[in-house]
Amino acid sequence: MQFAKKHVRVLQVVPTLQRRGLEKVACDIALALNGNGYAIDVCSQSRKGPFEEVLVRQGVGVYCLDEKGPRDLAAAQRFLSILRRGSYDIVHLHCAAATSYQIPIVWLARVPRVVCTFHMTPGLPAPPAVPFKAAISRLLARLVSRHVDWIYGCSAAVLTAHQWNGWQGCPSSVIYNGIDAKQLCPTTDRTSAKAAFGIGAGDLVIGSVGSLCPQKGQSCLIRAFARIRSSIPNTCLLIVGSGPDAAVLARLAQQTGCADAVHFVGEHANVAECFHAMDVFAFPSLGEGFGLALAEAMACGVPVVASAVGGVPELVTDGASGLLVPPADPEALAAAILRILDEPDLAAGLSTTALRVISDNFSVERMAAQVSELYARLLQQ
Numbered sequence: 431m432q433f434a435k436k437h438v439r440v441l442q443v444v445p446t447l448q449r450r451g452l453e454k455v456a457c458d459i460a461l462a463l464n465g466n467g468y469a470i471d472v473c474s475q476s477r478k479g480p481f482e483e484v485l486v487r488q489g490v491g492v493y494c495l496d497e498k499g500p501r502d503l504a505a506a507q508r509f510l511s512i513l514r515r516g517s518y519d520i521v522h523l524h525c526a527a528a529t530s531y532q533i534p535i536v537w538l539a540r541v542p543r544v545v546c547t548f549h550m551t552p553g554l555p556a557p558p559a560v561p562f563k564a565a566i567s568r569l570l571a572r573l574v575s576r577h578v579d580w581i582y583g584c585s586a587a588v589l590t591a592h593q594w595n596g597w598q599g600c601p602s603s604v605i606y607n608g609i610d611a612k613q614l615c616p617t618t619d620r621t622s623a624k625a626a627f628g629i630g631a632g633d634l635v636i637g638s639v640g641s642l643c644p645q646k647g648q649s650c651l652i653r654a655f656a657r658i659r660s661s662i663p664n665t666c667l668l669i670v671g672s673g674p675d676a677a678v679l680a681r682l683a684q685q686t687g688c689a690d691a692v693h694f695v696g697e698h699a700n701v702a703e704c705f706h707a708m709d710v711f712a713f714p715s716l717g718e719g720f721g722l723a724l725a726e727a728m729a730c731g732v733p734v735v736a737s738a739v740g741g742v743p744e745l746v747t748d749g750a751s752g753l754l755v756p757p758a759d760p761e762a763l764a765a766a767i768l769r770i771l772d773e774p775d776l777a778a779g780l781s782t783t784a785l786r787v788i789s790d791n792f793s794v795e796r797m798a799a800q801v802s803e804l805y806a807r808l809l810q811q
Contacts, residue, residue, distance in 0.1 A: 437469040438805060441513065442522045443532065444472060447479035447492070449697060450641065451722040452549045453547075453605050454585070455797075457481045460490050462798035468805070473512060475505075475528060480699075500531050513539035520545060520805055526552070526592065533574040543808045546603075548583045550719035551591040551740055571596025579808050584720040585741025603804070606744070607720045608797030609729055611788055614702050616731030616781075623706035624804045627668060627693060634665045634771055637708030639701060639723040639730070640715075642673030647714035647737065649675075649682055653760035654714070656686040658767055665771070666691040670704045705730035710770050715756045718742050725792050728752070729786035733777040735766040745792070751784040 440463070444456045457472065464470040471491035474482075478494050483491050493512050493596060497505035509574050513521065513536060520543045521536045523529055526738070529546055533568035536544055552567070571592075575581070581600045583589030584607045593602070593745065621631040629635060636655060640646040648669060655667045669679070669692065676694065683689040698704050701723075710728035712735035718724075720741045727734050728745075734752040753770065755762040770777045 437465075438467060438520065438809065439469050439471075439516060439518045440520045440522060440805065441471045441473055441516055441518045443475065443524060443528075445525045445528070446473070446477050447474045447481040447485075447494075448477075449480055451607075451720075452486050452524055453479070453481055454722065456547075456676050457485060458608065458610070458794050459522075459798055459801050461488050462486060462794060463802055464488065464490050467802070467805065471516060471518075473509070475525065479626065500528065505712060506531070506535055510535050510539055513541060519543060519809060522547065524549065529574055530570040533577050537577045543579045543805075544577060545804065545808070546578050546581045546600075548572070548597075548719070549587050550579065551588055551717060552595045556727060562587075565592065568596035572599065575600045579811075580804060582804070583741075585744050587741045595668075601638045605797060605800045606792055607722055607725065607803070608794040609722065609725050609788065610790055610794045611729045614705065614726050614729040617706040620706060620709070623703060626703060627695060627707055629668070629693070630665055632664060634662060634709045635668050635707050636665060636710050636712055636767055637668040637670065637704060637727075638712050638714070639670040639704060639727070640669050640713075642669070642675040642679060644675065645716055645718075646671075646673075647716050647757065648658040650758055650760050650763060651714045652679060652682050652686060652688070652692065654712075654764035654767065655692070656688050657760065657764040658771075659688050659691060661768060662771060668693050668695065668707060669705065670695050670701070672697050674776075678810045684718050702730060705732050708732050710735060710767050712767060713737065713742070714757070714763055715739055715742070721745055725788055727782075729788045731781045731785060732779040733770050734784065735763065735770065737763075745787075746784075747787075750780070752780055760778065792810050 442456050444453050460470040473493040474495045495505040522545045524547050531709045575597050582605045586604050661670045683692040709733045712733045715725045715737050718740040737757040738754040739757050748754040753766040755766050
């Protein structure tokens, strides 16, 4: 696709630059497209983080609004100034919760095209005592969507949920998240990978990667693990990530009598090393737009068990590329994990199919190409 300008200028707006799924997807798009017909900048709403160094090293401009909240007028002025100085052709917003005040600022800056990506389903319905909050959310979505040229969801489930929440008037599509499978290839040396976490070669490792928060369901996993350990004593649980529930989960591990076999490793710069130590990957989320860590585990050749929520069934076919279980059901989760640990042929078959699914449908290259095609189509209109 040829453009009149040498580079199309794009600003991607993200909540932070911390190691989280949404931010990783946005940064992968920026890194894939920057210099290939595009000049990409990334603007963080609240704070910077580890992704800043990666972006800057690859020539991507990085801004930080240091936003204190949606009523932070100083941050709004900084955002407007960045937009005007940048002369952007496209602004790509990645935080649905902030669109109600970001889009009017983008409109004031007269940016030609606006794209919104939805990475997760809207929040839980408003409590019965305050139903007006849900109504206001839908009304704001209808109003601001008039100034948006395109929306896309990271899964059909996410897109449909937002359309029901007031975004049904926008042109839309689904662009699945992509991962860099070349950096997450399977390994045959699980012994060394386990040793790096102080785990013996004879131990079976159940792993989880994600923010330690209620949505991710690690409490359900710990309860399931207590059941698993009573059947297979030489199992351990590797929990990777940080978050507000860290202390609560540690106490739960003590209460269930399995604290000695639960390893909380916190944030890890090279997540592939974590996946390579796992014999089964558990993804017990209560709600999920896509499941980036789930896709990464599949790319590492680890058989997966996941909750059948949100966009997860679009990624995992039950019985073919993984096993799906109901959310918040420790018994079902434990049974599915035990099935994989007890049936090596099943585990191998799930892994082989999952690798093919990721390679064919969920690569960074595929995602970036679809985003580029969307940008080009909008600029030609």
